[in-house]
Amino acid sequence: MEIQEVAIDIHVPSPENADELQIFMKKKLDEVPGEPFKPRPVTIFRLPTWLHEINKDLCGPKVVSIGPYHHGKECLQAMQKHKWSMLRDFLARDENSGFEMYLREMRLLEAQARECYSETVDMGSDDFVMMLLLDGCFILELLLKLQTEEWDLCSVDWVCGDIISDLCMLENQMPFFVIHKLFAIQGKCDQNCEGLCPLFELISVKIWIADTFKFSAPQISCSEIHHLLHLYYKGVLPDRQFDREQSDLVTGKSYHWRLQIFQWSKFFSKSSNPVVESATSRDDESTSSEDIKRINIPCVTELHEAGVKFRRKIQPRDMFDISFQHGTMEMPFLGIDDMEKILLWNMVAFEQSQPYEFESERILSSYLALMDSLINTEKDAAILGRSGIFENYLHNDEQAANFFNQFSKIFLINYSDHYFYGLYKDIKRYSESACNKSRAQLKHDYFSNPWSSISVVAASILLILTFIQTYYSAAK
Template sequence: MAGDREDVIIEMKFPTEISKGIPNEGQLHEVMQQRLAVLPGEARKYEPLKLFRVPACFREANKVMYEPLEVSIGPYYQGRESLRSMEKYKWKVLRDFLSRNPDVGLDVYLLETKKLEADTRKWYGESISLGSDEFVMMLVLDGCFIIEYFLKRQNSEFDAFFGVAGWSVKSDLLLLENQIPFFVIHKLFSVHESLNAECNENCSLLELVVKYLPASDTFTRSKPPCKEINHLLHLFYWYLTFNATKIHSIISTPEEYGTFSGIESRYSWLESTGKDVKQEDITIPCVTKLHEAGVKFRLKKNFSHYFDITFKNGIIEMPLNVLNKPWCRLLTNIVTFEQNLPMQFRIGTSYAQLMDLLVNNEKDVVLLEKKGLIENWLGSEEAAAAFCNQLGSCGILDIGNHYFLDFMKDLRAYARLPWPRYRAKLMHDYFSNPWSLISILAAGLLLILTVVQTYYTISHA
């Protein structure tokens, strides 16, 4: 019940003596002690937030990346005026969902969801003001909306509303602040399918959802246990980084989250943690300057994860990056989602900061487009460069924990070799524009003609 929640905030009502500046130590001690007693968790034990608000320092710079455009999921945007049309439409979606299995009545969904209310409230990073009935109704409406959305996709059922707002709805479902716990969705789906709530490796809900996540064709076919998934964005993150880290296995386990026992040894990139790393170690030239220095760029077709960028023998290889509005929103939310993870596991944040270094302006974007590494759907190269630059400012990362630390060190070492440096200077000073090239060719041709003329003059003398 809502009244039994552990996260109830005790209102600070101070006695008259305290408000007038006359201390009453006994009463003050009692009020503060009550406030401490209802705090969730244990002292000095790190417990990650599961469903939290985007920090203001990131939100204010780019609200459109974090706020839903069409549909509100969960309590944070409940009742927003701009989303009211979809709130009304959720009832039609609920009716469609219930009609798929008439043997299961609405009362069953409400009863099973009611059992999850107390646990669900604890997952949010702030106290939820909705009453018990309102909260449960929201969970049922939103959870069934999500399931029905994917069922319509699976069955190729045309829906006019989803058709009009298709990409924005899909994008909204993966926003950090627009989530409900995955165990709520799983419970509703289990009731609908008349299955046990326990998840197994052949979970049909995961099979349904993953198929229609962005870039799903590149995902590994292994699936996580449902109990280890916090929400839809976390599920997508699990697949996006699966072969890079095992972050999915510790996100929902507080005791492992705090200690990381037995985890560091699995990943060579964690060994850089604690090393004496300087700012210059992660200062690398932009794409254009690297190209001038002889660095080649190639599309990596067989990559193990989305952030699989490598440098070897003077060649940078990376997967294709399709820059469109939904994908940009998703990457931004992934970087912000990682801010709740320890520094060692922020691979998306490392990627964002690497792209910020590689792309300074539109010239860098043009070059990456020519090499087939970027598809730009943002309208202009300037817009693409601006996104890469702002993405790097959406997260914080300690230098020593940068996923691409070795990559950048190797790149700097290569750029400092004599030939790449001379080549870069030659390209910048003499081949930076067509007129310089024409002048050099003309001078070379003149020199050749002069040598030929001198040779014939001497030979016929």
């Protein structure tokens, strides 16, 4: 057999082409933000494309762009032009500082602001600085106009509502230190605030209007806030230690250590260490990862059939103050409309973007995982509605159920550190008891609709009459 040689044409670039490639790659390397081996302080993230495809109305702004991710979009150009009048009005409030000072301060913050975005911002220096000044002054002037009730295009109800929704989106943020710097130049707060920043109060009073989320300005330094969405997130989450151990629930921290003990015990399984054996022999507090992943609870309809009662908690500490005792679940009020949908979606997206530390629990992700388990269909939402717990302002209960059902599919939940893990165990234990399972089965089979209930009642009456007739016949 003859072996033919095949000539492979390998293109060797000329020295001129090699130089061009070298120059091109060197330019790209120089454009990479940050320094080698130094973590970037990224706080504003771009959501994956597939998340936009699932629910684009909750990810992208409808009226106004803030920051570089949606800058220049055709559908947002009307408000982009209005930003110039907002800039003029904001500068007119300051008789001491000239326009040059504002522009100079923004140039000083350019490099720091660029590093806050997860994607490289493909904007020239002048364009980026102009964007910081326009967007930052727009936000502040909007707040000030709302405070003094000055009429403006942004004061129109539907426009204002859309703007507030846009300001809640994770991709539509700018670093908080930029807004704070502009606010401080006008002397409305100190350059380095100690204690409660006056900007917190202005934002909390004039923008964050939602019945479900009880916002209170966080008692932390303004330098710790990443952006407006982060401020709202900190103001909504409970400002308290996770005290589940005191309420006979399992804390994430202690559970984490029991999980480690379980893993260590498998490693040292050949040894007969009595301490390890006792730590892993408690069935009630099993720490197997597989057991954790299997933890789930029935939906509201199934729990209702098992005898669980649902009540609205009158004075909850916060929206996460949910309890289950003696077959009764008490929950704070939850109302869902288009605004709350955007807030929930973007707050949990922000929470999911943060580095996970075992001391800090993803409480909002845990809350939405719980609601996803409870509300599977419109019937579940209707039962919570009749109990005064849930108010649906969407078109129908099916839309509300679909909204909650999507979270478990797109956001990650660490079940080894679930905030409501103890609640899950209590509900599961109650619903799986023999008595409650029999009651649920009976209710599902014979009392699920009026006709089956009538049939059961009629059959019972017929049985009683038959028994009476038999009794009297035997007595004769």
